[in-house]
Amino acid sequence: MNRVSLTWARFSWPTFLVFLTLILPWYDSGSESVFAEAIGDKSWLFPIVLLTGILSILALIDPNWRRHALAGPLVITGLCWLFLQAFTIGLRGPHWLLILDLFPSAVDGQTGFGFGAWALVLALVGALSEVLAARGFCRGDRFASFSVIGIASLLGLFVLFPILKLVFAAFVSNDGVISIYPFFSRLVAPDLWGAACLIGAGRCGVVINSVVLGILAGISATGLGLALALLVSRTDFRMKRWLRALSILPIITPPFVVGVAIIVLFGRTGIITVEVASLLEIRPSRWVYGLPGILMAQILAFTPVAFLVILSALEAINPTLEEASTTLGARPLTTFRKVTLPLLRPALAAAFLLTFIESLADFGNPIVLGGGYDVLSTKIFFAVVGAQYDLGRAATLSVVLLLLTVTAFAIQQVWVGRSTYVTVSGRSDAGLVSPAPPVIKWIAVLMVAPFVFFTFGVYLIVLIGGFVHDIARMELAPTFTHLWTAFSFEISDTGLQLYGSAWNSMITTLWVSALSAPLTMGIGILTAWLIARQEFAGKHIFEFITLLSFAIPGTVVGVSYIAAFNIPPIDMTGTLWILVICFVFRNMPVGMRAGLAALAQIDRSMEEASQTMGAGGARVLRDVVLPLIKPSVFTALVYAFVTAMTAVSAVIFLVSARHNMATAYIMGRVENGEYALAIAYSTVLMLVMIVCVALMNLMIGRRILGRRLSFKEGSPS
Amino acid sequence: MDQPAIEFRRVVKRYGDTTAVAGIDLQIEQGELVTFLGPSGCGKTTSLRLIAGLELPSSGQVYIAGRDVSHDPASSRNIGMVFQSYALFPHMSVLENVIYGPTLRGLSKRAAIDSARELLDLIGLQGLGDRLPSELSGGQQQRVAVARAIIQQPDVILFDEPLSNVDAKLRRKVRDEIRSLQRRFGLTAVYVTHDQEEALAVSDRIVVMNQGQIEQVGPPSMLYERPKNAFIANFIGDANLISGVIQGGIFKATDVLIPLQDQDGPAVISVRPERIGLLSGGSATILSASYLGSRIEYLVDALIGEVLVSRPIFEPRFEAQDSVTLQFDPTTIIRVG
Numbered sequence A: 001m002n003r004v005s006l007t008w009a010r011f012s013w014p015t016f017l018v019f020l021t022l023i024l025p026w027y028d029s030g031s032e033s034v035f036a037e038a039i040g041d042k043s044w045l046f047p048i049v050l051l052t053g054i055l056s057i058l059a060l061i062d063p064n065w066r067r068h069a070l071a072g073p074l075v076i077t078g079l080c081w082l083f084l085q086a087f088t089i090g091l092r093g094p095h096w097l098l099i100l101d102l103f104p105s106a107v108d109g110q111t112g113f114g115f116g117a118w119a120l121v122l123a124l125v126g127a128l129s130e131v132l133a134a135r136g137f138c139r140g141d142r143f144a145s146f147s148v149i150g151i152a153s154l155l156g157l158f159v160l161f162p163i164l165k166l167v168f169a170a171f172v173s174n175d176g177v178i179s180i181y182p183f184f185s186r187l188v189a190p191d192l193w194g195a196a197c198l199i200g201a202g203r204c205g206v207v208i209n210s211v212v213l214g215i216l217a218g219i220s221a222t223g224l225g226l227a228l229a230l231l232v233s234r235t236d237f238r239m240k241r242w243l244r245a246l247s248i249l250p251i252i253t254p255p256f257v258v259g260v261a262i263i264v265l266f267g268r269t270g271i272i273t274v275e276v277a278s279l280l281e282i283r284p285s286r287w288v289y290g291l292p293g294i295l296m297a298q299i300l301a302f303t304p305v306a307f308l309v310i311l312s313a314l315e316a317i318n319p320t321l322e323e324a325s326t327t328l329g330a331r332p333l334t335t336f337r338k339v340t341l342p343l344l345r346p347a348l349a350a351a352f353l354l355t356f357i358e359s360l361a362d363f364g365n366p367i368v369l370g371g372g373y374d375v376l377s378t379k380i381f382f383a384v385v386g387a388q389y390d391l392g393r394a395a396t397l398s399v400v401l402l403l404l405t406v407t408a409f410a411i412q413q414v415w416v417g418r419s420t421y422v423t424v425s426g427r428s429d430a431g432l433v434s435p436a437p438p439v440i441k442w443i444a445v446l447m448v449a450p451f452v453f454f455t456f457g458v459y460l461i462v463l464i465g466g467f468v469h470d471i472a473r474m475e476l477a478p479t480f481t482h483l484w485t486a487f488s489f490e491i492s493d494t495g496l497q498l499y500g501s502a503w504n505s506m507i508t509t510l511w512v513s514a515l516s517a518p519l520t521m522g523i524g525i526l527t528a529w530l531i532a533r534q535e536f537a538g539k540h541i542f543e544f545i546t547l548l549s550f551a552i553p554g555t556v557v558g559v560s561y562i563a564a565f566n567i568p569p570i571d572m573t574g575t576l577w578i579l580v581i582c583f584v585f586r587n588m589p590v591g592m593r594a595g596l597a598a599l600a601q602i603d604r605s606m607e608e609a610s611q612t613m614g615a616g617g618a619r620v621l622r623d624v625v626l627p628l629i630k631p632s633v634f635t636a637l638v639y640a641f642v643t644a645m646t647a648v649s650a651v652i653f654l655v656s657a658r659h660n661m662a663t664a665y666i667m668g669r670v671e672n673g674e675y676a677l678a679i680a681y682s683t684v685l686m687l688v689m690i691v692c693v694a695l696m697n698l699m700i701g702r703r704i705l706g707r708r709l710s711f712k713e714g715s716p717s
Numbered sequence B: 001m002d003q004p005a006i007e008f009r010r011v012v013k014r015y016g017d018t019t020a021v022a023g024i025d026l027q028i029e030q031g032e033l034v035t036f037l038g039p040s041g042c043g044k045t046t047s048l049r050l051i052a053g054l055e056l057p058s059s060g061q062v063y064i065a066g067r068d069v070s071h072d073p074a075s076s077r078n079i080g081m082v083f084q085s086y087a088l089f090p091h092m093s094v095l096e097n098v099i100y101g102p103t104l105r106g107l108s109k110r111a112a113i114d115s116a117r118e119l120l121d122l123i124g125l126q127g128l129g130d131r132l133p134s135e136l137s138g139g140q141q142q143r144v145a146v147a148r149a150i151i152q153q154p155d156v157i158l159f160d161e162p163l164s165n166v167d168a169k170l171r172r173k174v175r176d177e178i179r180s181l182q183r184r185f186g187l188t189a190v191y192v193t194h195d196q197e198e199a200l201a202v203s204d205r206i207v208v209m210n211q212g213q214i215e216q217v218g219p220p221s222m223l224y225e226r227p228k229n230a231f232i233a234n235f236i237g238d239a240n241l242i243s244g245v246i247q248g249g250i251f252k253a254t255d256v257l258i259p260l261q262d263q264d265g266p267a268v269i270s271v272r273p274e275r276i277g278l279l280s281g282g283s284a285t286i287l288s289a290s291y292l293g294s295r296i297e298y299l300v301d302a303l304i305g306e307v308l309v310s311r312p313i314f315e316p317r318f319e320a321q322d323s324v325t326l327q328f329d330p331t332t333i334i335r336v337g
């Protein structure tokens, strides 16, 4: 038996891939193997052929990379050369004329990476991780070593590289010259920084607009979140479960639909606007478009996040502190002001900063409700998608937006610290919580009541809007025409025919979500495990980059992907894969956080026990870690799935006629004023999400609990 | 066959700026139970983890059964480990826990179950195979952890403070069980503890560590009776350390004169409290007397300083403030510095 496992330990999969590299087509469209191409006129590929050849021979002598001292330098040289040639010789020839002296044939250029090139990248990364593991990287564990290097490469490729390309694009002038000047001229444009509106004279620049909106949204959502949290945990209002459930709503609400509902309620011909106008005998106006409308929509969307952050902090406060204050003779209001509020300060700051970031990154609400009120995310969108395509300008605006969100995020991390991140829960034995003083309670009720009514109204519109004749004109005759327009089908003898205009986007969305969710979850949890349990050089940088991708607004990701993946060597725009990849790396930090929190609860000696019994990293993960953190795995999966179905800010740049997404389709309907159709589709989308989550729950959740329960029941006690 | 089961050669382990293990040379023979003993933070756990492969040395080599495993991960070494928290998998039954290792190493499930049942019977856990670890008592969990570690006949079995979660009364019993299992299977074992009594009771040899280095290695009796230095004397059992001078075969410290054949010069000697006799009347004064059941401990104020004396209960007793004379037995005095 030992013999068998020993041979397997010698086996190394990168070996296979190195062989494959030599046969697979090197470029993406109709090309031959690297060998044939090199013999042809792509002479700069010869070093690659040579290297692949040497590695193959080494692999034939002994498939275990750890035995070859030469493998390390070879592999690194190979990776460098691979990317160097790819980035210096583009579609229309080399970027530096110097290269023509070396390789005259480079003048014809080359297309992007194909299967062969990607196989080689994978093989080299694999070989590198094996070589490093042999030197004691990750305590010699091959799986962990490969995971670290693999994920680091992926983060480099799909997070860092696009951002760098984006920053680079900001320095390229419209006629393709690289210099610092275009960046500065774009940066100081008056429509960015104008502050006229602050003194009541005209419009402001987009940066000022965005920041003002962010601050207002942050303050409102934090205030409301605090009020809600106090009502839930410090009064006898029995609505905790309801509010918690309600806080999930914004996550599963597709973008635009809240905006549309607000227009239906408060637009110029909106239900409430018209009522109020006739009551006061004034002319109905477009007042809601601009700051008021966006702010309303954002408060609705972000208050739940603030609420959850503050609630967990409030519940983590040791009640004895408040009791101590009371026994010292402080009145309830004094205790609240002098003890409770100061203890909440980090959570309030965190809630504010999170909302601020979300508001800046928000795209769906400003685009529907913005009117003349431009913010960074919409300006960026129009610079890329609008009449005058101007990547340089979009890139510059993106850099500004990125700096704002990253700064806010850095403040949150450093200043507010991790106190809000690691919260204590399950405190049951440490005294009774003191109820909020009556004044506070009534202030909270007064704040929350309009919010609750408003939410109720908006979701009422969402609920019925798709199934009545014309919600905007209050024609409430029930109808399924909107639904049928979107999802008509026919079952004939040739099979199922889908006619509805929305089928295409719906199916793509389901595919993308179904593909990206498990990947997101897998990479997220794996990253969490690496950070929590492995020691390796460069871990801090690794952690920093994963955290960074939290703070990158979707719009910026979208533009950066266009800047990075529109041209060889990595030419992916217009494919389904770019959508999947985009979601994986945008949502992976959430899975990572869930994983980190769960891993912190697990005694790591269980994993070490598994290792000492002969399990490698992958087995430890499968046998011990995953079964123990299954609830968070599930949460991460659901979150990834749902976000992929409702996200818009990044994908709006990446969809194509062939691969359209539901949210992009809905946006098109909203722009055309087809509100009812938009709402109907959104409702269907929400239903689909609920059904899918329920199915996942049934398939995965049952298996987790089922096993444990059956054990419990089956054993005598 | 006769190579050491484990060998450390100049092993160093650093974590950033702290050096947890600072250059250790050590050989552990087949079938021997060796204890790592030392104050908190001296590097015991780290040394154990270096054997397990849960840490790799920063420099130096670790050999197991004659093979250099310095760069091998834990999964490819053949060791068993019993963790302080037992680290039983809560989602697997006792039986599944025990067969986990053998099946990983390629044994068929059936064969693994058979040998696991046999082993569980042997260590008194018959009929508990289907329970979850959470349904066992602490002592039973501990036995499962041991069974899980020894089932695949490891080259060495490692214990990291295995008794710290066992309540005080059970400790002696469990410790004897571990010792007899180790003897019965002829296992090589490394045992970490910071309880010196436990170390004295179970070990073939004790390795006393301090600040990442080995102070002394030897059988319990040797460490107790012939400590190499003041640290050992003080750490293993209680000791009175008295500084003085040796001159021509006599140790002198103020009013004390003891014959001691050793090199001339300043010296420190160690005298065990139970090796000092008390006579009524004299220049020393009893400061306090503590009744400990089997003996009485006196703190005595003498010219050479405060001295701890331990006398059996059946001897004449003294009270605080009594005047006494100290009586040293020259044959049990050790020079430690």
Ligand SMILES: Nc1ncnc2c1ncn2[C@@H]1O[C@H](COP(=O)(O)OP(=O)(O)OP(=O)(O)O)[C@@H](O)[C@H]1O
Binding pocket: B015, B018, B019, B020, B038, B039, B040, B041, B042, B043, B044, B045, B046, B047, B194
């Ligand atoms: N993962 C780590 N990172 C940094 N320092 C560590 C790590 N593990 C141990 N150390 C340090 O190495 C030194 C030795 O630690 P070790 O755990 O071996 O002590 P120990 O002898 O087992 O102590 P105890 O009796 O308290 O368990 C300590 O100073 C400790 O702080």
Ligand SMILES: [Mg+2]
Binding pocket: B044, B045, B046
């Ligand atoms: Mg320890």
